[in-house]
Amino acid sequence: MGGVTRDPMAIWLARVASRAGFSGTDELAREHDLKPYRLRQMYRAAAKELLPGVEAVTTLPKELRAALAACGVTFSSVAPVTVQRSSDGQTTKGLFRLDDGSEVEAVLMEHSGNRTTVCISSQAGCAFACAFCSTGQAGFTRNLDAVEIFDQALYFARELAVRRKRITNVVFMGMGEPFHNYENVMGAVALLNDPHGFGLGLRHITISTVGLVDKIERFTDEHLQVNLAISLHAPSDELRSQFMPVNRKFGLDELMTACERYVEKTRRKVFFEYVMLESVNDDAACARQLAQRMRGHLYHVNLIPYNATPDAPFAGTSEPRIWEFARILDAAGVPTTVRRNMGRDIAAACGQLRAKTQPRARAAAVAAGR
């Protein structure tokens, strides 16, 4: 298999050391006389055993634990600000604060059976300004590092462990554009996947992109088993450019060519997300045009009921109409599913919680004309 080697333990240790104010892992190790096996013990304790902090690592001598804790070694770079559970208990949404005060969201969905999905953020804010998305409306703050991304999953993994459950799927469908923060996202993937650490199979991870063609090509060449999802949302350039500015840079033909190449090289299916916006992209003509683009390829369409957000001038398509749209795709032989909506009562759509608690960020974005 091709691809860049990313050493998850090295990534983790370097971030833990720098958060504690060291220049890197070497300085941390020197300062505390940590042999390589001690560093491994710390990493395993956090990523595999899901311990909350260095104080809990009983394989380390007591004085060492105290000394490491005292100098700022911690096992989490994301601090929960608010955590809300939906009334049915199936969806838990967390707003997390990073060291510099930026905030990101992550959502845990507990499906029937033991299947659980965590939706994580790759950036604070987003630079792509999709008109229907709350995160897009608030503008871009910064990239998350690989550990800040990983730590969102780790937070929920610890919560689930209490109930003897574990994370079975991770999706990069929270705030931000994963392919706009490519290396850190791939670092987070390596951390999630590490068999000596968190140990989640690559096939249980999905990266969703707005459609950055150059990065889709790069991703293709890595031959990873990670699932690829494309936020398509419209079957024509004319329509897509109206609410997804990225389409003016990478048009649909170019995007679809990149997807075909991905399937050809990896033999893996591509998932297309299509958010159903009332009277915008939901009529029968759109369905037929979409079917035309999808037909005959290893593609799957996922229709997403729109979570209306207070700051965007869109309404969601009604359920019967979504099913009618699905029926047209289905009749054309395009594998289609309709996403089940979870967590509506806690505003679990991308960027919604942050928009509520950071009204000033929103006001500033409006003032800046974003």
Ligand code: SAH
């Ligand atoms: N930047 C990535 C990940 C973003 S969020 C991407 O564009 O794919 C994941 C999905 O949620 C995207 O398909 C996005 O378009 C969709 N989405 C954003 N806001 C939404 C809303 N209010 N309701 C439903 N889906 C939404």
